[in-house]
Structure formats: structure tokens, C-alpha cells
Amino acid sequence: MGRSWQGRDMEQDKGMDNIGAPLGTTTTTSADKLHLLVSEFRFLTEPIDRVKRLLSYATALAPLEDSARVPANRVTGCTTQVWLEIKKDELGRMRFKADSDSEISKGFCSCLIWTSTVLNRRK
Numbered sequence: 001m002g003r004s005w006q007g008r009d010m011e012q013d014k015g016m017d018n019i020g021a022p023l024g025t026t027t028t029t030s031a032d033k034l035h036l037l038v039s040e041f042r043f044l045t046e047p048i049d050r051v052k053r054l055l056s057y058a059t060a061l062a063p064l065e066d067s068a069r070v071p072a073n074r075v076t077g078c079t080t081q082v083w084l085e086i087k088k089d090e091l092g093r094m095r096f097k098a099d100s101d102s103e104i105s106k107g108f109c110s111c112l113i114w115t116s117t118v119l120n121r122r123k
Contacts, residue, residue: 033115054107061110064099080105093118 044050068085075082080102087095096116098109 028118030115030118037111037115051104054111055103056107057110057114058103058106061099061106061113062097064097068097069099078105082109084109 041050041053044053064083064085069083073083073085075084078100080100082100082102082105083098085097087097089095094116096113098106098113100106100109
């Protein structure tokens, strides 16, 4: 398995909402998360390592219930089947879940959900 630029494997870095956080971050802004994700993939110079990393993100994606696999949640225009469920939580934050019949697409979904999920720190 490829390694992040800090030398940590994906399995060490389980993040929020069951999606592995790259680099073991606690970053709270989507822009910062996107920057870290780009940095991680840039560090992996071999294409096979990038694919392996993307597949590791796919395994970190929280399961989508069968009841959410309805035409209304289907992403049209994709060659593979992709479903996206969007709900608001009790604090009014958007929460995303996704699934695909392609592990590569599932990895992309995982990355997108992780970058779009912002921590709400309350003490």
C-alpha cells in the first residue's frame, strides 16, 4: 500500500464519518482538506500507488443502506452506478453518503465527502 507524505498508512488515519482522513489531520475547512488531499496524491508518484490509495479511500466509505439506492439518488451521466444521499443533521449541517458499483468511483466519492464534511467543534 502507498504511504502518505508523513509516512502513515491509511488504516492508521480513520477520520470523521467513517472516512479515513488523509495524513491524520484535524483540519476543519474544506479548502485545507482539499489541499492536503492533493498533496497526498502528488507525493505518490507511481500511478499504481495512486490507484491503491484511491481504493483504500473506497474501503473507508461508510456503507449506504439499500433503501437509499433509488432513482432519485442516482447520479446521472456516470458510466458506473453512483448513488448520493444528502440529508441535514439535527444542527442543520449537510451530511453526505454515497456508494458505487465501481471501487474507483467509490474512492472518489469518499474523497469528495471527506473534503466537504466540516467538523463542528463544540466544547
